[in-house]
Structure formats: C-alpha cells, structure tokens
Amino acid sequence: MNIVASQAEGRVPVTIFEITGDIGAESSGLLRLEAQRAVEAGTRYLLLDLSAVMFISSAGLRAIHQIFMLLRTDSPEESDDAVHRGITSGTYHSPFVKLLKPRSHVLQALKLAGFDMFLEIHSDLQAAIASF
Amino acid sequence: MSPESELVEKLTILNHIAGTLNRAVDVHSVLNDALAELVRLMDLETGWISLRKPAGADGSMSNEWALAAHHNLPPALAPDSGDAWVGLCACQELCMAKRLNEAYNEVHCSRLGRAHGDRRGLAVHATTPLRSGDRSLGILNVAAPDWNAFSPQALSLLTNVGSQMGAALERARLYDLVQERRLHQQAALLEFSDRLLRQRDLDELMSYLVAEVIQMLSADSCALLLPGEEPGFLEFRASSGWRIDPGAERRRVPADERTGPGHVMHTRLPMMAEDIMEHDPAPWVPEWLEREGFRGHAVVPLLAEDRSIGVLVVNQRQPRILRDEELSTLQLMANQAAIAIEKARLHSEEVKMQALERELEIGRQIQLSLLPDAPPVVPGWEFAAFYQAAREVGGDFYDFFSLPTQPERQGLVIADVTGKGVPAALFMARAGTMIRSTALTGLSPAAVLGQANDLMLEDRKAELFVTAFYGLLETDSGRLVYANAGHSRPLLLPAGKGACQELPTGGILLGAFQGIELEEGQVDVAPGDLLVFYTDGVSEAMDTQRRFFGEERLRAVIAANAGASAQEVLEAVVDAVSAFSNGAAQSDDLTLCVIRRCPKP
Numbered sequence: 001m002n003i004v005a006s007q008a009e010g011r012v013p014v015t016i017f018e019i020t021g022d023i024g025a026e027s028s029g030l031l032r033l034e035a036q037r038a039v040e041a042g043t044r045y046l047l048l049d050l051s052a053v054m055f056i057s058s059a060g061l062r063a064i065h066q067i068f069m070l071l072r073t074d075s076p077e078e079s080d081d082a083v084h085r086g087i088t089s090g091t092y093h094s095p096f097v098k099l100l101k102p103r104s105h106v107l108q109a110l111k112l113a114g115f116d117m118f119l120e121i122h123s124d125l126q127a128a129i130a131s132f
Numbered sequence: 133m134s135p136e137s138e139l140v141e142k143l144t145i146l147n148h149i150a151g152t153l154n155r156a157v158d159v160h161s162v163l164n165d166a167l168a169e170l171v172r173l174m175d176l177e178t179g180w181i182s183l184r185k186p187a188g189a190d191g192s193m194s195n196e197w198a199l200a201a202h203h204n205l206p207p208a209l210a211p212d213s214g215d216a217w218v219g220l221c222a223c224q225e226l227c228m229a230k231r232l233n234e235a236y237n238e239v240h241c242s243r244l245g246r247a248h249g250d251r252r253g254l255a256v257h258a259t260t261p262l263r264s265g266d267r268s269l270g271i272l273n274v275a276a277p278d279w280n281a282f283s284p285q286a287l288s289l290l291t292n293v294g295s296q297m298g299a300a301l302e303r304a305r306l307y308d309l310v311q312e313r314r315l316h317q318q319a320a321l322l323e324f325s326d327r328l329l330r331q332r333d334l335d336e337l338m339s340y341l342v343a344e345v346i347q348m349l350s351a352d353s354c355a356l357l358l359p360g361e362e363p364g365f366l367e368f369r370a371s372s373g374w375r376i377d378p379g380a381e382r383r384r385v386p387a388d389e390r391t392g393p394g395h396v397m398h399t400r401l402p403m404m405a406e407d408i409m410e411h412d413p414a415p416w417v418p419e420w421l422e423r424e425g426f427r428g429h430a431v432v433p434l435l436a437e438d439r440s441i442g443v444l445v446v447n448q449r450q451p452r453i454l455r456d457e458e459l460s461t462l463q464l465m466a467n468q469a470a471i472a473i474e475k476a477r478l479h480s481e482e483v484k485m486q487a488l489e490r491e492l493e494i495g496r497q498i499q500l501s502l503l504p505d506a507p508p509v510v511p512g513w514e515f516a517a518f519y520q521a522a523r524e525v526g527g528d529f530y531d532f533f534s535l536p537t538q539p540e541r542q543g544l545v546i547a548d549v550t551g552k553g554v555p556a557a558l559f560m561a562r563a564g565t566m567i568r569s570t571a572l573t574g575l576s577p578a579a580v581l582g583q584a585n586d587l588m589l590e591d592r593k594a595e596l597f598v599t600a601f602y603g604l605l606e607t608d609s610g611r612l613v614y615a616n617a618g619h620s621r622p623l624l625l626p627a628g629k630g631a632c633q634e635l636p637t638g639g640i641l642l643g644a645f646q647g648i649e650l651e652e653g654q655v656d657v658a659p660g661d662l663l664v665f666y667t668d669g670v671s672e673a674m675d676t677q678r679r680f681f682g683e684e685r686l687r688a689v690i691a692a693n694a695g696a697s698a699q700e701v702l703e704a705v706v707d708a709v710s711a712f713s714n715g716a717a718q719s720d721d722l723t724l725c726v727i728r729r730c731p732k733p
Contacts, residue, residue, distance in 0.1 A: 025552070025719075055680075058550035058668075062597055065644050084647035087640065105680070113599065113618040114640025 001027035001053075003034050008047075010129040015043040016100075020052040023060030031060070035067045044096060045132045046071060049125075051101040061113050064097075068119065071096035083118070093120045100128050142289050145173045149293055159304040163201035163297070167272075170293060171203050174286060176276045177254060178204045181262070181297070182224065183270035186305070193267060195228055200270065206254055208247035216247040223259040227268045235260035235290035237282050244275070253277040258287060260294035264302035272297060317461065320348060324465060328472035332479050338370035341444075341469045346372055348465065349458055351446045353426070356434075356469075357385060357393050358442035366393050366443065373447075375424055383420060391416040392431045393443045400440050402432040402463060407451035428452030432463050434470035441470050491554050495525035498557040499721075502564050507725075508532045508542060510607050514698035514728040518706055520669075521721050527556035527596075528667045528721035529564045535574055540608050543571050546619065546665045546725055547600035559596045563588060563642070567602060577602045577615035578650040585617065585642040598642040601665060610657040610729055615650045617642045620668055620683075625690050627660025627731060632687040660731035662701060664690055669722035673709045676716045681709055698728040 001021035008014045015038050023031060035046065046067065050056075071094070072078050086092020098120045102110060110116055122128035152166040153159060163181055171179045180202040187194040197220065199211055209216050221243040226232040238259050244251060257275035261268045272294050276282070282290075324344055331337040342354040353373030360367035366387050368379040387394040392415060396403050405411045408429045428448030433440040444466045446454075454462065499521055507515035517530060527549025535541045545567055549560045566584045575583070581602055588598065601622060603614035616622075618641025621634040637653025657663060666686070673681040689708045693701045702724055709722065 055672075058548070058597065058599070061641075062550050065597070080646050084645050087645060088647075088649045112620065112638060113597075114638065114644075117640050118645070 001030065003031065005034070005038060008129045010132050012045050012132050014045045014047055014129050014132050016047045016049055016129075018049045018052070022055040022057075023053055023063065024055065024057045025059045028057070028059040028063035032063045032066050035070060039070055044071065046097050047100055047122075047128055047132075048097065049100045050106055051103070053103065053106050056106050056109050058113075061109065061115065064099075064115065064119070068094055068097050087117050090117070092118060094118055095132065098122060098128055098131065100125060138285055142285070142292075145170070145289060146292055146296065148173060150296055153297065153300040159297075159300045160200060164203065166297065167201045168203045171274060174274065174289070176274050177252065178202075178206065178209075179272065179274040180205060180209070181270060181272050183262070183301070184228075184268070193269065197224055197270075206250055206252040208249035208251045209243070216243060219246075223271050223273065226259075227261055227271050230268070232259065232261045232268065232271065235282075235287040235294065237287070238273075241273075241275070256282070258282040258290055260287075260290040262294050262298040262301060264298040269298050269301050317348070321461070321464060321468075324348075325468045325472075328468055329475070331472065332476055334473065334476040334480055335370070337469075337472055337476050339372070341465070342370045342372040345444065345446060345462065345465055348461060349446060349454070352449045353424070353447045355445045355447075356442060357445065358434075358473075359387065359397075360384060364388070366397070369442075376420070378420070381420070386416070392429065393445060396431045396433050396443050397440045400433045400435060400438075402430065402459060404430045404453055404459070406453040410451075425449050428454075430454050430459065430462065432459075432466045434466050434473065436467075436470040436474045441473065444469070492524060495554045495557040496521050498554070498561055499525055499528070502529060502531075502561055504530075504532050508534065510542060512730050513542075513607060514726075514730060516698040516702040516726045518702050518724045519721065520706075520718075520723075522552075522669070522718050524552045524719075525554075525557050526552050526669065526719075526721035527560040527598075528669060528723040529560045530665070530723055530725050531564060531568055533568060533572070535572065535604075537574055540606060542605045542607055544603045544605065544665065544725065544727070545571070545600065546622075546667065546723060547598055548619065548667045548669075548721075548723075550597040550599075556596065560598075562591065563598045563600075567600065571602065576652060577604055577613055578652040581615045581617045581642060581650055582648060585648055586646060588643045589646050597644060600642055605657070605727070610659075610661075611654060612657055612663070613652060613654045615639065615652050617648075617650055620666055620671060622663060622665045623687060623690060624655060624657070625662040625664070625694060627658060627662075627694075630691055630694070632664075632690050657727075657729050659729050660695075661729050662690065662694075662698070663727040664701070664705070665725040665727075666705075667721065667723040669718065669720035670705070670709060670724055672720060673713050673718055673722065674716055675712055675714055678716075681712050685712065698726040701728070702726045 001019060001023060004018040006016045008016055076082065083092055100122050102121065148169055149166050152162055152169055156162050167179050167181060181200045182197050183200040184193040185196040185198060199217060202211065223232065223238055235258055238257055241257050244254060254275045254277055257273045259271050259273045262270040262272055328337060331340060338356050342356055345354040355371035355378060356369050357366040358369050364387055365384040367384055371378055385391050385393050387397055389395050392403050407427045408415050409427055426447040426449060428451050430446045432444050434442040434444060446462060503519055507517050519528060529547045531545040533543045535543060549556045566587045567580060570580045570583045581600055599617060599619040601614065601616045601619040603612050605612045614635060616638045623632040623634060625632045635653060635655055637651050639650040640648050671681060671683050671686060689705050690701060693704045705724055
C-alpha cells in the first residue's frame with residue numbers, strides 16, 4: 001500500500017490521501033499512522049481516495065473507523081448520543097472524514113460493515129472537496 | 133704464539149661455546165657442557181657458574197644466587213660440601229654492586245678461602261660477569277693452580293664468553309616468556325570458545341566477545357557489526373570502549389567498498405591501518421566516528437562456512453599495528469564467534485517459532501472450545517457446520533442453541549472478529565458469551581446484537597470489531613427472524629429456483645458505536661429451501677494469483693447442488709474453495725453453516 005497526501009481548498013482546507021494497493025492487516029497500521037501525523041500537522045478534514053484500492057480487510061475497516069474517531073470533535077453534534085441517533089435515523093455522516101470512489105469490491109465491504117451509515121461516499125473529486 | 137694464531141684460537145673457542153649454547157632452547161641444560169668445553173679449551177682445571185634468580189617477569193634480578201653449573205670442582209668446593217656454598221663471595225657482591233664489568237683475576241677468592249679440605253692446589257680464579265645489556269645475570273668463575281693462567285688475552289676471551297652466555301640466558305628467558313604467554317593465550321582462547329559455545333543469548337554472547345577482545349589484545353575499543361534490517365548497512369550490535377555507545381545511537385556503516393567494515397565484508401580478508409587519520413586515501417570517517425579519536429584500526433571478518441556474517445572492529449586511540457600473532461588471535465576469536473553467533477541465531481529462531489506455534493495452538497484451542505460439538509438435530513431440518521482455522525487463527529465463531537423457554541425456536545449465530553491470533557480468539561470468546569447469554573433471555577435478534585454491541589464497547593481494551601449475524605428460526609413455521617451487524621449476507625436458495633438470494637437486511641458492525649439500533653429482517657423458509665451462512669474466509673479465499681473466490685462462485689456452487697442435503701452442499705462448497713485456492717495459504721478462518729428444510733415427502 002502507498003499513500004500520497006495532497007492539499008485542496010474547498011470552503012475549508014482538505015487533506016487528500018490517495019491510497020494505492022490493498023489495505024490489509026499491516027498496511028492499515030501505516031494508514032492510521034499517516035492520518036495521525038496529518039492530524040498532528042493540522043489536518044481537520046480528510047478525504048480518503050480509494051479509487052486505487054483493490055481490497056480492504058477488516059483491519060482496514062478498523063483503521064478507517066479509528067481515523068473517524070481521531071477526527072471527531074467534542075462538539076454537542078458529535079457526542080456519542082447525537083452520533084448514534086443520527087446513524088440510526090440516517091441523518092448523521094462525518095463532516096471530517098469522507099471517502100472517494102471505492103471500487104465495487106471495497107464498496108461492498110464498506111456497505112456490508114455499515115460504514116456507509118456514518119461516512120459519505122463520493123464519486124467525484126471536486127464535489128467531494130466542495131462537500132466539506 | 134703469534135697474535136694471528138691467538139686470535140684464531142680465541143675465535144675457535146668462542147665458536148665452540150656458541151655452538152654448545154645454541155644446541156638447546158633451554159640454555160640451563162647445556163651450561164654444564166659449555167663450561168666443560170671452556171675449561172678444556174682454555175686448558176684450565178675447574179669452573180662454576182652461579183646465577184642470580186630473576187625478580188620479576190620484566191627481567192629484573194634479585195640478590196639471591198644459585199649454583200647453575202660446575203665442572204670438575206675440587207672436593208673442598210663440592211656442591212654438597214656444606215660450608216663452601218653458604219653466603220656470598222666477593223665476586224658476587226661486586227656483581228651486585230655493578231662493579232663487575234669484565235673478566236679479572238681474583239687473587240684472593242673468598243669462597244676458596246672459606247673452603248675446607250682438598251682444594252687440589254687451586255689458588256686463583258678468574259671471574260667474569262654473564263651480561264645481557266647492562267644487566268648482570270650471574271658470574272662465571274674459572275680456576276687454575278698456575279698463577280700465570282690468566283693472561284690479559286685469556287681474560288678478554290673470558291669476558292666474551294661471559295657475554296655470550298649472558299645473551300644465551302637472556303634469549304632463553306625471553307623464549308620462556310613467549311611460551312608462557314602462548315600457553316596463557318591458548319588457555320584464554322579455550323576458555324573463550326567454551327564460553328561462546330555455551331552462551332545461547334545472542335546479545336550476551338556479543339557483549340562478552342567485544343569485552344574479551346579488548347582484554348586479549350589490550351585494545352581501547354572493540355565493536356561487532358552485523359548486517360541490519362535495511363540492506364546495504366552494517367549495524368552495531370555490541371561495543372565496548374566507545375565514548376558514545378554507537379549501538380544506542382543506532383549508528384550504521386555502509387556495507388560498501390568505501391568503508392573498512394564494508395570492504396572486509398566483501399573481501400573476507402582482514403584489514404589494518406596503523407593510523408587511520410594518516411591513511412591514504414582518506415578513509416570513511418563520519419563526524420560521530422571522528423569524535424572517538426581512533427587511530428590504530430583493524431577489521432576482521434566473522435567467517436562462518438566461508439561467508440562473512442559480520443565484522444569485528446578493533447580500535448586504538450594511539451597509532452598501532454597489530455602483530456601477526458595478535459591478528460591471528462583476533463581472527464581466531466572472530467571465527468569462533470561467527471560459529472557461536474550462527475548457532476545462537478538458529479536457537480533464538482527456534483525459540484521464536486516454538487513460541488509462535490504455542491500461541492497458534494492456544495488460539496486454536498480457544499476457538500475450538502467455543503464451537504458446538506455437533507449441529508442440532510431437529511425433525512424436518514438438516515443442520516451442517518464446518519470450521520477451519522487459518523494458520524494464524526482468526527476470530528470466526530458460530531453457535532447453535534435452542535431457547536429454554538421456547539424450544540421450538542432455534543438460535544443461530546455466525547460471527548467474525550477483526551484481527552488475528554490469541555487476542556482475536558479471546559475477544560471472540562467474550563463476544564460469543566455476551567451474544568449467547570443475551571440471546572437466551574429471549575430478546576429479539578436486533579436487541580441481542582445491540583446489547584452485545586454496548587457490552588463490547590464498555591470493554592474498551594480490545595478495540596476490536598465483530599461482524600455478527602443472529603437468527604431465530606421457528607422450526608414449526610419455518611420463519612427466520614434475524615439481525616445482521618456488518619456480517620456477510622447469508623444466501624437463500626429456494627427449492628426449485630436456480631439462483632440464490634441474499635438475506636438483505638444489514639447494519640453497522642459491533643464495537644464501533646455505542647447505542648446502535650439494528651434493523652430486523654425476516655424470511656420464510658419453505659420445505660426444500662436451503663440457507664447458507666458463511667464468513668469472509670469463504671468469499672475472500674485466495675488462489676495463488678491472489679484472486680478472490682468471491683460471492684459469485686459461492687452462489688454458483690450452491691445453485692449447482694440444488695436438491696442435495698445440507699451436508700452435501702457444505703462439502704461441495706468446501707471442496708470448491710479448496711480446489712480454487714489450490715494450496716495457497718489462507719489468511720483467514722473459514723466457517724460455513726448450512727440449514728435445509730427437508731422437502732415434503
């Protein structure tokens with residue numbers, strides 16, 4: 001797996017991770033670490049470009065969930081209660097982490113695990129940047 | 133006698149004496165012969181040699197004396213005659229006072245004067261020091277009854293013989309010293325190799341080695357370098373005598389021709405520089421190495437079966453070149469160490485493998501202990517289940533149980549923990565227990581998984597997710613009520629239909645969010661219908677080209693076995709997955725449960 005990070009300006013500055021290869025047991029640690037570094041360097045909005053990811057394992061899903069937790073804020077809209085109510089009613093999606101163009105197999109894994117219930121999945125880069 | 137013939141005679145005598153002295157390494161054993169020869173050649177009566185005992189290994193002499201050789205002594209001077217050899221004589225005192233520099237005539241010999249009995253008419257003797265450099269090792273005395281026996285020429289000859297004997301004695305002393313040092317070194321090397329071979333801990337072994345090299349060669353520092361994780365670099369694995377520990381600083385040396393260690397790794401030959409700071413061409417000395425102030429430098433390869441497995445570097449803060457014997461000692465130590473390091477490495481790999489195998493075995497045991505012994509037996513239904521652990525156990529789990537209050541309802545759980553090994557197996561054990569104990573209270577499937585989710589999140593230590601499907605089957609009616617938290621959708625093959633359908637209701641996996649409310653789905657299973665539950669170990673089984681078995685193949689195998697029993701379908705799927713992966717190692721557990729409602733007769 002390889003990660004190329006870049007910056008884009010929408011209404012807010014967005015960090016884009018272009019991920020290439022499989023997100024498996026070992027690479028998921030690296031993904032989490034890179035996200036951690038980006039957050040320490042000031043990233044608040046992260047778009048994960050999954051268009052070149054062939055496979056995501058359960059460890060990869062866990063890494064994405066951990067990144068989601070990392071970027072969650074302490075605001076009332078982000079409280080445990082608000083998030084679980086929002087997820088259940090379908091009104092909550094993370095304003096901080098979004099996904100771009102997962103391939104069908106990866107999309108299937110994300111949907112199966114219910115990750116589409118709290119993460120927006122975009123198919124267009126510009127629209128994704130503008131949505132933050 | 134002409135001066136020429138006198139000279140010839142003198143040289144002949146000296147030559148003879150030298151020949152005798154050189155006959156044996158141990159000069160003491162030939163001193164008697166040399167003395168006898170001298171007495172005979174100079175036409176004298178008798179002679180004796182007394183030596184000072186050495187005071188230390190540095191060659192200094194004590195004031196104790198011993199009779200070392202004698203020839204034809206008169207009865208009055210016999211070695212066992214008591215009085216004659218007690219105490220010092222005047223010539224010995226002169227010698228100790230450094231006043232005996234050449235041969236001279238001792239007219240009044242104090243020892244002869246003290247001696248009682250037959251002196252065979254001996255009146256005078258000449259005495260000469262046995263010298264080595266400016267040290268007097270002893271004295272040589274010769275005696276004759278004739279007052280004229282010791283001409284100036286004879287005395288000069290004696291002086292020369294004394295010097296010759298002194299040199300021979302000194303040579304013998306040095307030889308003994310070397311022998312002693314060799315013996316000491318050999319003993320130390322034996323001890324060293326013995327300890328190396330007994331040492332099983334690699335780090336301790338290497339620390340011992342560098343300390344021992346410093347001791348053996350009186351070097352200032354020693355370091356052991358082995359190829360590191362990154363190719364092309366040697367890493368410091370042990371060092372001693374450095375001002376700043378290069379291992380702790382994670383210093384590395386490029387393993388190429390520019391550096392001494394790199395060069396030695398490639399050529400497998402030792403390398404030395406008397407002074408690296410004066411070396412031409414200038415060697416590779418980065419700033420951290422320069423700070424150490426090393427000058428004298430030697431590198432030897434660690435050779436095991438003709439391969440260099442690393443290098444040993446010895447440094448001195450003064451210019452120094454190792455002598456041949458020091459270099460061969462160093463190489464010998466390095467070779468012994470190489471064998472011991474290879475042995476210790478194999479040992480530690482073996483220990484690691486054993487630990488891993490043990491862990492895998494524990495994981496498998498935990499896993500197996502959780503699974504039901506046999507699928508349930510319910511009239512009108514067939515149940516079949518299969519579980520195969522990956523080499524590194526994943527966290528698959530399945531369970532069948534009937535509710536105590538509603539025996540006509542059969543519960544089925546299939547679940548998968550993210551992660552592998554013992555942690556995943558332990559977490560699965562907890563999660564499985566949580567699901568089962570909640571399910572036995574009779575709550576609805578969605579409520580059961582919701583409660584299990586919250587219990588898992590309270591148990592935050594593991595940070596693992598679980599995908600789980602829980603279904604309650606009314607065996608009377610065939611209705612299956614279920615909830616699915618992120619698990620692979622089970623497949624239904626209705627009787628008489630050629631294609632599988634998914635059980636569509638899903639939801640977020642367990643362990644991610646507190647308080648999730650899962651949707652519940654239901655499906656009616658008619659006689660002849662088949663249900664297949666599986667984990668992603670089935671759909672994501674890989675072939676040798678890393679292609680997935682996939683859901684499509686799974687659906688096709690199930691459809692192709694329409695009408696077969698639950699056990700037959702199960703076996704067909706397992707065979708298809710096994711044929712597809714064709715020996716490729718599977719990274720995940722493989723779990724499959726098949727339920728079939730028997731067709732109406």
